[in-house]
Amino acid sequence: MSDLQKLYDAILNGDAKTAVAVTNEALGEGADPLEMVSRYMVPAMDEVGKRFECEEYFVPELLLAARAMKGSLALIRPLLTERGAEPAGRVAIGTVKGDLHDIGKNLVASMLEGGGFEVIDLGADVPPEKFVAAVKEKGANLVCLSALLTVTMPAMRTTIEALRSAGVREQVKVLIGGAPVTQNYASEIGADGYGESATSAVSLARQLVGEGVAR
Numbered sequence: 001m002s003d004l005q006k007l008y009d010a011i012l013n014g015d016a017k018t019a020v021a022v023t024n025e026a027l028g029e030g031a032d033p034l035e036m037v038s039r040y041m042v043p044a045m046d047e048v049g050k051r052f053e054c055e056e057y058f059v060p061e062l063l064l065a066a067r068a069m070k071g072s073l074a075l076i077r078p079l080l081t082e083r084g085a086e087p088a089g090r091v092a093i094g095t096v097k098g099d100l101h102d103i104g105k106n107l108v109a110s111m112l113e114g115g116g117f118e119v120i121d122l123g124a125d126v127p128p129e130k131f132v133a134a135v136k137e138k139g140a141n142l143v144c145l146s147a148l149l150t151v152t153m154p155a156m157r158t159t160i161e162a163l164r165s166a167g168v169r170e171q172v173k174v175l176i177g178g179a180p181v182t183q184n185y186a187s188e189i190g191a192d193g194y195g196e197s198a199t200s201a202v203s204l205a206r207q208l209v210g211e212g213v214a215r
């Protein structure tokens with residue numbers, strides 16, 4: 001049986017090629033995809049987050065790790081669906097209108113995927129109406145908003161107002177984050193939660209909408 005510690009190490013080291021190869025080999029040998037995600041891949045991303053927080057890792061390492069995680073997840077995701085595992089929730093995530101920073105948002109999206117959520121990634125510079133459409137047409141039950149600029153933070157409020165005007169605010173939870181965002185701001189604009197990191201995003205998302213299928 002493949003040594004899944006190698007999968008953990010490959011993600012931690014941002015080695016997408018090895019992560020994909022080990023994932024392929026392990027799946028071929030009948031490894032449990034849920035266990036691979038919850039025991040090796042998510043903990044590897046947790047460790048990446050910790051190393052980033054203590055300035056041992058920087059943005060390039062984060063991006064490489066996220067890419068390795070995504071490579072493995074691309075192989076695992078169809079199997080999770082096949083075995084009928086219900087997603088922990090359906091998330092529409094995006095960086096708000098006017099803001100092009102998407103590194104943190106991508107990391108949050110990858111972590112949520114690794115945590116068993118179905119993720120609809122709307123990209124960066126996303127106008128409020130696109131979030132509304134994701135809720136109405138795709139049935140998202142959690143909306144995650146990211147902003148890195150103080151001048152784009154008000155677009156979070158506008159997005160929440162748009163959800164309200166469209167009559168869908170009550171059927172979704174709204175989680176916000178990004179370097180300049182705070183819990184106070186979340187309370188002020190009527191968001192349901194604020195997360196300061198990609199790892200906290202997963203536990204908060206679980207608290208807000210789901211039980212979690214991957215742990």
Ligand code: B12
Binds near residue numbers: 049101195
């Ligand atoms: C990389 C970068 C860029 C890149 C972005 C590339 C990309 N594809 O993302 C480029 C070069 C394009 C860029 C452009 C600009 N940038 Co810039 N940029 C940065 C920089 C250096 C790093 C941001 C980053 O990726 N951090 C790493 C990620 C992992 O962290 P994060 O995004 O904070 O995300 C984490 C958490 O916040 C959280 N999180 C994030 N989103 C969410 C969402 C949810 C729901 C949750 C729960 C959690 C969560 O989880 C993430 C992972 O733990 C920051 C400085 C900094 N240290 O933040 C400046 C910074 C954000 N930029 C800044 C500025 C001013 C600009 C420009 C206006 C510069 C200019 N004059 O053109 C433009 C704006 C363009 C635009 N319209 O958006 C300022 C903002 C100042 C302010 N207070 O508003 C900063 C702070 C730099 C500075 N010190 O002045 N930038």
